[in-house]
Amino acid sequence: MSEIKMANASNNSTEQCNPPYSESEQAVIAMYSIILVIGLPANILTAVLTLIQIRRKNVLAVYLFSLSISELMYLGTLPLWILYVKNGHNWIWGPMACKITGYIFFNNIYISIFLLCCISIDRFIAVEFSLESRGIRRQRVAILVTCILCVLVGLTHSPTFIFNDGEKDGDPCFEKLPMDPLIARFYFARFVIGFLIPLLILIFTNYTIKRRIETSSSFTDHQKTKVKWLARTIIIIFMICFAPYHLVLLLRAIMFSLDNANSCSFEEAIYTTYSAFLCLVTMNSVADPFIYVLVSENVRKDIYKALRGWRSQVFVNIKSDNSTQHNIQNSTEQQAEKQTSTQLMDFP
Known part of the structure; x- marks a missing residue:
């Protein structure tokens, strides 16, 4: 798997990086294969079931359906990533295929994160403002929010198509090192906007939901336990899938900013860890259907x-x-x- 390079300007350093691709090759291939085998049917089932719920005017199902479609698009690119890793990180399918698969991968991360926030916010509004939210919690609003979210994320990463990654057979696909200074700044923004703020939203909304349900007399003990378990699970899964990856991005950006002339030695040392954490991001494609759909009574x-x-x-x-x-x-x-x-x- 790879990281999207948002600029192709030359780096201040002429040092060539040689990441240890072989160290993580077998583990990455095995993990991606397992995720593909499990995630594909799980997300297809999620899409079908949530589509049924959309026809029954369920608002939350709009976000769940959109999430499953996003995951399915990403899972559809996994075979190419598996072959790419198996081929020693040499891309042989042409530049456009590289750009499209990288674009889908990068969009999937943040569309998934922001949709998870939408789901938690929707549940929060339904619990905290049950009467006042009747005019807001409509399918049209959910569809509009989802479309705006996808357009913004897609536009943010559209510059992917103007760069020359994968132009030659055997080139890496969005794994050019050392990074560009613009990429380092982009990593800081990704950590804050794409991870830290969503994490705070998830913590606040799920904690509020749990607290309100616990003090309510209209829920059984079993229902209260289920809500408490679900709230904790959402935060834990989010931290497992996204925290390590974004912390590594932040660390890479900091180290590059402090000493960009010698960044290759650090990039080579952390590459295997980075690959492992990237696998955790991919695991989100399997975790989401089980958390938000299979725990649903309906x-x-x-x-x-x-x-x-x-x-x-x-x-x-x-x-x-x-x-x-x-x-x-x-x-x-x-x-x-x-x-x-x-x-x-x-x-x-």
Whole structure:
């Protein structure tokens, strides 16, 4: 995996960096492969289930659906990143493929982070201002917020397409070292705007939700425990997936600013750690569906209904196959299909 280079101006130092790519190669390939195998079906399931909820006018489902689509776009680029790492960090698919995959990767990080903030803010508003928020918490508002967010993040990283990364076969894709001074400043901004502020938002909103639910008499002890567990899990997963990566970016920017003439030695020393933390960012593609969807009571009911309908249909088909009466078979299969459709759409 790689870091997007936002400028191609020459560095003050002419030193050539030689990161130890081989040290993390096998671990990165294994991690990306596991994430792809698990994350792809998990996010497809998330997209389908949240789309059903969108049709039922669920506001939160808009953010969840957008999050799953963002994750699926990124997961679609993982095979190229796996081959790139396996090929010794030599890009052989041309400059446009490099730019597109890098652009998707970089956008995915911050679209995911900001959508997680939107989800937490939406839950916070629903709990803290349950009556006042009726005019605000609408699907149109959620769609508008999501579109604005994606456009802003996309425009921020659009300069990716004007640079010459991956122009020649065998070049690295967005891993040119040493970094440019503009990149160091950009890392500072990413740490503050893309990590620190979202972290504070998540802590505040989830703590407030937990506190309000605990003092409410309208929730059972089981529901209160679930909300408390979910609030803690959100913060922990966010810290595991994004904190190490952004701390390394901050450290790289600080070290470059202090001594950019000798930055290569530091970049080479920290590269393996950086690669490991980049894998943690990718793990977010697997964590999100399980946190926000599979813990949902409504979504679990949809899954159970779908499974029951599928089992009923399989049983009826087997029984019908053993029957010699073709008309009875067709009638039974139609009844099973109707039952499955009803169970999928009959959502309390």
